[in-house]
Amino acid sequence: MAVYVVGDFLRETRLRKGYTQEEVSYGICTTASLSRIENGMQKPGRIILEKLFERLGTENNLFDSFVSREEMELYTEIQTLIRNVTDGDLKKIEEQIDIVEKLTQNTSELERQSLFWAKGTLAAQKYGNKSDAMEWLLKAIHITLPDFNGKNPLRNKLLTFDEITIINSIAVRYAENEDLLTAIQLDMWLKEYMENKIIDGKMKTTKYPMVVYNLSCWFEDKECYKEELEMAEQGIKLCVKYGNLALFPKLVLNKGSALARLGDHENARKYLHQAVTIFEAMGRLEIVQQVTAWCKKNCEFEI
Structure with missing residues (x-):
């Protein structure tokens, strides 16, 4: 489609939602650049275009905007890196980091945001270096949210999906350091943001269950079982509605645990x-054994 159609769509969506150009472009591009894009005077790169769409609470399902073969290659490799991190394959993460790092040597910092996030994940999961992990995550988020101090929600800012992912990772690091209050505060911010700002879509159905699952776990650790139950039930509802079952058995497990505690x-x-039946079907027998032992110890019944 013609470039001006992309600009029209961005402008009309932004105005319909009542956002200013400053709110949408913050940390992604200059306000002047967004104005030129909306007026059809500038062709946005793929990464910038996707982040602008995400700030508007939607996904770029209508437009492609590759300006060169190099940009297409970089975008593809970044998506591969994100999938590797999601899958938790540390060897592939490390290999893909090298590939993306070479491709982003002469790009803007915006193209390196997912790279820094992946480095933070690798530092935590492979090397157990919590300090380095947090440093990389903060470096990643400060590319587009430079005034985020790592703890206090910026409720007046719009977020991209990458920013949601990075902030959730920061919350996980706080939880690992037993700062559950900060972890909960950050993920409650993300939960409420997704409920109020993002329309239903693939990215929301992936990230929302992840956030509420984390919250249910942290509320259990704080012995807030009613809140744990509420988070688990909300996650289950969304998983069932959209057929995203990756976290479904864990959410069911947390719901059962909260009910037992209550x-x-x-x-x-x-x-x-x-939950046990699903984990058995998945071949996750170690979880089945853990749940069985937990019930025997903490409940008036056995599974």
Whole structure:
């Protein structure tokens, strides 16, 4: 499609949602650049275009904007890196980091945001270096949110999906350091943001269950079982509605655990049994053993 159509769509969506050019472009490009894009005077690169769409709470399903073969290659390799991090394959993450690092040597910092996030993940998961991990994550988020101090939500800012992912990773690091209050504060910010700012779509159905699953775990650690139950139920509802079942059994497990802690043993047994059945079907027998042992120790029933 013609470039001006992209600009029209961005402008009309922005105005419909009541956002200023400053809010949408913050940390991604200059306000002047967004104005030129909206007026059809500038062709945005793929990464910039996707981040602008995400700030508007939607996904770029209508337009492609590759300006060169090199940009297409970089975009493809960044997506591969993100998938490797999601899959947790540390060897592939390390290999892909080298590829993306070479391709971004002469690009802007914006193209390196996912690279820094991946380095933070690798530092934490492979080397157990929490300090380096947090440093990389903060470096990644400061590319587009330079005034984020790593702890306090910026509720007046619009977020891209990458920013949501990075902030969630920062929250996970706080939880690992037993700063559960900060972790909960950050992920509650993300949860509320996705509920209020992002329309339903593939990225939301991936990230929302991840955030509420984390919250349910952290509320359990804080012995806030009603809140744990609420988070688990919200995650289950979205997983079922959109058929995204990656975290479904873990959310069911957390729901059963919360019910048990709250003394509702009849329903707790039902949901814990459902979770165990799913994990058995998945071949995750180590989890089945853990749940069985937990029930034997903490409940008035066995699975």
